[in-house]
Amino acid sequence: MNLDIVTLFPESFDWFRSQRHVVNALAAGSTLTTINPRDHTPLSGRQVDDAPFGGGAGMVLRVDVMDAALQAHYSVDPVELRRRRRIVALSPAGRLLDEALVSEFAGAPELTLLCGRYEGFDERIVEHFASDVVSIGRYVLSGGELAAMVLADAVFRKLPGALGHADSSIEESYSDALDGQPEYPQYTRPAEYRGWRVPDVLLGGHHAEIRRWRRERARERAT
Numbered sequence: 001m002n003l004d005i006v007t008l009f010p011e012s013f014d015w016f017r018s019q020r021h022v023v024n025a026l027a028a029g030s031t032l033t034t035i036n037p038r039d040h041t042p043l044s045g046r047q048v049d050d051a052p053f054g055g056g057a058g059m060v061l062r063v064d065v066m067d068a069a070l071q072a073h074y075s076v077d078p079v080e081l082r083r084r085r086r087i088v089a090l091s092p093a094g095r096l097l098d099e100a101l102v103s104e105f106a107g108a109p110e111l112t113l114l115c116g117r118y119e120g121f122d123e124r125i126v127e128h129f130a131s132d133v134v135s136i137g138r139y140v141l142s143g144g145e146l147a148a149m150v151l152a153d154a155v156f157r158k159l160p161g162a163l164g165h166a167d168s169s170i171e172e173s174y175s176d177a178l179d180g181q182p183e184y185p186q187y188t189r190p191a192e193y194r195g196w197r198v199p200d201v202l203l204g205g206h207h208a209e210i211r212r213w214r215r216e217r218a219r220e221r222a223t
C-alpha cells in the first residue's frame, strides 16, 4: 500500500508512524508519505486558505493551492489523477467509514487522503479532485488529520504482516466477520479481582469447550 496524505500538519502523523503495526507495514514495503500544500502554494507568504465567499467564520483551503500541491507531487492534472487512484477527501459530510469501506481501501495499491483544515475545503476540491468523500462519524472534528489517522490505522492493520507473527498465529480463534477482532469477551490475570471471577471454562484448558463458550458469547453479542 502506498498511502499519501495531503495535510497542512505533516508532523501530526509522527506518532502514528511509530505505531507497531504501521512500522511493520512499512517494513513489509508499504509507504506513508505526507504532502504539505504549503510547500507548493503559488501564493505569496505560503498562503493556503482564504475567507469564505458569502461570509462566515473561519478559513477555507483554496482549490488552486490543492491543485498545485497534487500537480507538484504526482506530475499529473489531479482531474486525471482521480481516474487512476482513489483520492479520498475527509469531510464530516462524507460517506460513513465502515469495515467494508476499510477493506476496499486496503485492497487498493495506492491511496491519497486529503485533509481539510479550518472550515474545510473549497467544494471544488471535493467535486473535481476527489474520488471519495469519507467521514468517520456524525460529529465535527477541527480538521481531517485525526480522521485520516483513523482511516489509515484501520487500513494498515489489514495489510499482510502488519499485526506480526504472534497475532497471526492466533488468528483462527478470531472471527472473520469482525476482521480479526475477537467478538467474545477476553480476560487475563488476575483470575479473581475484587470478587469478580473469570469464567471457569476459560481456566480449565478444555479447548473444545472454550471454543464453544466463545462461539456462544459471540452469538450473544451479535444480537
Ligand code: 6GU
Residues within 6 Å of the ligand: 089, 090, 091, 092, 134, 135, 136, 137, 138, 139, 140, 141, 142, 143, 144, 147, 148
Ligand atoms: Cl473526515 N473530518 C472532520 N473535520 N470532521 C469529521 C470527520 C472528518 N469525520 C467526522 N467528523
